[in-house]
Amino acid sequence: MPIFEYHCNKCETKFEVLQRTNDTKKPLECPNCGTQDTKKRFSAFAAMGTPKETTQDSGT
Numbered sequence: 001m002p003i004f005e006y007h008c009n010k011c012e013t014k015f016e017v018l019q020r021t022n023d024t025k026k027p028l029e030c031p032n033c034g035t036q037d038t039k040k041r042f043s044a045f046a047a048m049g050t051p052k053e054t055t056q057d058s059g060t
Ligand SMILES: [Zn+2]
Pocket: 008, 009, 010, 011, 012, 013, 030, 031, 032, 033, 034, 035
């Protein structure tokens, strides 16, 4: 599932949105100030498998 990171041009809040399809044409409202003056900054796929590096270094 793709994760899209948006950036609000008004209050400079960054927020991530999970979207199932490529329905990313319409602007999203900023959850902080409610403006639609946002832009997509970054997208990544959450289902990339397991991360290679695990930080289980508690102890030793
Ligand atoms: Zn905002």
